Amino acid sequence: MRPFRFLVGARGVQDRRTLLEGARAAESIGYSDLTVHDHLTPQLAPIAVLAAVAMATERLRLCPLVFNNDLRHPAVLAQELATIDVLSGGRLVVGIGAGWNEPEYRSIGLAFDPPAVRISRMLEAVTILRGLFREGPTSFDGRFYTIHDLDGRPKPVQQPHPPFLIGGTRERMLRIAAREADIVGMDLRQDRESLGDAFPARMDERVRWVRDEAGSRFEGLELSVLRLLGGITITDEPLKAAAEVAHRYEARTGLTIDPRDVLDSPYSLIGSVPGLVAKLREGRERWGVNSILVGWLDEPDYVAFAPVVEQLAGA
Numbered sequence: 335m336r337p338f339r340f341l342v343g344a345r346g347v348q349d350r351r352t353l354l355e356g357a358r359a360a361e362s363i364g365y366s367d368l369t370v371h372d373h374l375t376p377q378l379a380p381i382a383v384l385a386a387v388a389m390a391t392e393r394l395r396l397c398p399l400v401f402n403n404d405l406r407h408p409a410v411l412a413q414e415l416a417t418i419d420v421l422s423g424g425r426l427v428v429g430i431g432a433g434w435n436e437p438e439y440r441s442i443g444l445a446f447d448p449p450a451v452r453i454s455r456m457l458e459a460v461t462i463l464r465g466l467f468r469e470g471p472t473s474f475d476g477r478f479y480t481i482h483d484l485d486g487r488p489k490p491v492q493q494p495h496p497p498f499l500i501g502g503t504r505e506r507m508l509r510i511a512a513r514e515a516d517i518v519g520m521d522l523r524q525d526r527e528s529l530g531d532a533f534p535a536r537m538d539e540r541v542r543w544v545r546d547e548a549g550s551r552f553e554g555l556e557l558s559v560l561r562l563l564g565g566i567t568i569t570d571e572p573l574k575a576a577a578e579v580a581h582r583y584e585a586r587t588g589l590t591i592d593p594r595d596v597l598d599s600p601y602s603l604i605g606s607v608p609g610l611v612a613k614l615r616e617g618r619e620r621w622g623v624n625s626i627l628v629g630w631l632d633e634p635d636y637v638a639f640a641p642v643v644e645q646l647a648g649a
Contacts, residue, residue, distance in 0.1 A: 335619075335622075335624065336555075336556050336618075336622075336624040336625075337624065337647075337648045337649060338614065338618070338624055338625065338646040338647055338648065338649055339366035339367060339395075339556070339625035339647070340364070340365050340366055340367075340626060340639075340642075340643045340646075340647055341365065341366065341367040341368075341369050341397065341399075341558070341625060341626065341628060342356075342360045342365045342628055342629055342630065342631060343368070343369040343370065343627060343629070343630045343631065344356070344357075344368060344369065344370045344377075344378070344383055344387075344630070344631050345370075345371055345377070345630045345632075346375075346376065346377050346630070346632060347383075347631055347632055348377060348378055350386075352631060352632055353378065353387070353631065354386065354387070354390045356631030356632070357390055357391050357394060358390060358391060359637070360394065360631070361391045361392070363636075363637070363640045364643045364647035364648075365394065365636070365643060365647070366393075366395055366647060366648075367394060367395040367397045367427065367625075368384075368391075368394045368395070368396060368397065369397045369398070369399040369429075369627060370383045370397075370398055370399065371399055372399075372401045372402050372405070373402075374438050374441065374442065375438075380398050380401070381414050381418070384396040384398065384422075388421045388422035388425065389421060393425075394425065395426070395427050396422055396425050397429050398428075398429040398430075399429050399501075399519075399560065399627070400430050400431040400499065400500070400501060400519075401428075401429060401431065402431060402432075402433040402435075402438075403430055403431065403433060403452075403455060403456040403459045404433040404439070404444065404452065404455065405433070405444075408458075408459035408462040408466075409462065409481060409484060411459070412462065412486045413466075413486060415463070415496070416466075416486065416488050416489060416490040419490035419491050419492055419496055420488050420490065420491055423491060424490070424491035424492045424496075426492065426496040427496060427497050427499050427517065428463065428497065428498045428499065429498075429500075429501075429519075430456060430459065430463075430498065430499070430500060431456065431500065431501065432452040432455070432507075433446075433452050433456075453506070453507070453510065454477065454478070455477075455478045457510070458476040458477065458478050458479050460500075460514055461474060461476075462474050462479055462481055463495070463498075464494070464495050466481075466484065466485075466486030467493075467496070468493075468494050468495070469493075470485060471484055472484060472485075472486070497515075497556075498516050499517035499518075499558070500514055500515040500517075500518065500519065501518070501519020501520070501521045501560055502521060503522060503523050503531060505540075505543050508520075508540060508543050508544055508547075509543055509544070509547040511544070512545075512546075512547035512548040512555070513547055513551075515555070516556065517555070517558055517625075518544055518557050518558065519558050519560045520537075520540065520557060520558065520559050520560060520600075520623070521560045521561055522560070522561040522563070522601055524561075524563075524583070524586075525587065526587040526588060526589060529583060529587055529589060530589075532599045532600075532602075533595045533598065533599050534598050534599070537599075538620075538621075541557070541621045545622075556624055556625055557621060557622045557624060557625070558623070558624075558625040558627070559600055559601055559625070559626040560627045561627065562601055562602065562603060562627070562629075563596060563599050563601040563602040564576075564582070564596065564602055564604065565629075566604075566628065566629060566635040566636070566639050567604040568606065568607060568639070568641075569605065570606050572597055572604050572605040572606070572609065575604050576593035576594070576596040576597045576602070576604050577596075579593070579596050579602070579604070580595075580596050600617045600623050600626075603626075603628070603639065603642075607641045607642055607645075611642055614626075614642070615646075628643075
């Protein structure tokens with residue numbers, strides 16, 4: 335089994351102190367990764383955030399969650415990412431996605447192509463990134479990108495390349511991640527149509543897609559839960575807290591939700607410390623989920639979760 339990793343995010347952080355003090359505190363607790371989104375919203379830019387955290391910490395992995403491939407040419411991104419891997423001594427995770435936020439595209443006059451086109455373009459970029467990370471020059475002649483005998487420099491510390499993270503909710507993206515990534519991000523849409531993905535039966539199905547597509551690679555993959563159902567609640571009355579979460583989602587979606595399903599969901603962190611330790615171990619045994627995005631630097635919940643991290647991180 336892959337060891338447990340616990341991720342904390344820098345979502346919306348806009349000041350130096352919150353970022354650097356929060357990153358150091360997370361590292362001291364035992365969190366494994368600092369994540370940052372890639373959006374044209376009020377936030378610090380992800381490349382600069384990752385570089386700053388690289389210089390301020392010693393062990394945290396640096397995980398863009400995820401870079402929008404359409405915002406950067408892969409040759410430019412390769413140099414930036416390799417530089418971060420060098421500055422951090424080999425702690426980069428290459429989180430990359432096809433882009434999804436249509437209003438951002440419209441706001442900068444960038445064509446929002448159909449999903450199949452954006453995904454195909456991302457896959458070409460992944461091939462180019464891997465080629466530029468390896469020793470020697472690379473060439474590529476694709477539908478979207480052309481590279482002629484370019485030797486990407488610097489080279490990342492992690493060879494042949496840093497781990498790739500690709501996430502998704504739908505079958506196609508999860509199957510692509512199973513083939514192409516080292517870390518499969520199990521995201522969750524929280525609308526009426528998709529909320530059922532959070533519960534065990536649908537999780538069984540989604541992990542089966544990954545297992546079937548990955549084949550012999552499956553045992554080496556990390557499976558990461560990238561969103562919570564409700565927030566972190568450390569309590570000796572978990573069913574009561576789960577009922578409150580179920581009620582909120584019922585009001586939002588119109589679905590009838592059993593609080594026990596909330597407690598059983600791999601996307602929820604509700605319970606006592608011993609109960610959550612046991613639950614996470616059971617989830618790793620059943621689904622292979624060994625990492626989870628717990629919370630955000632500007633919110634206190636990730637600190638409350640520290641006793642669980644201290645017992646499981648790296649185990």
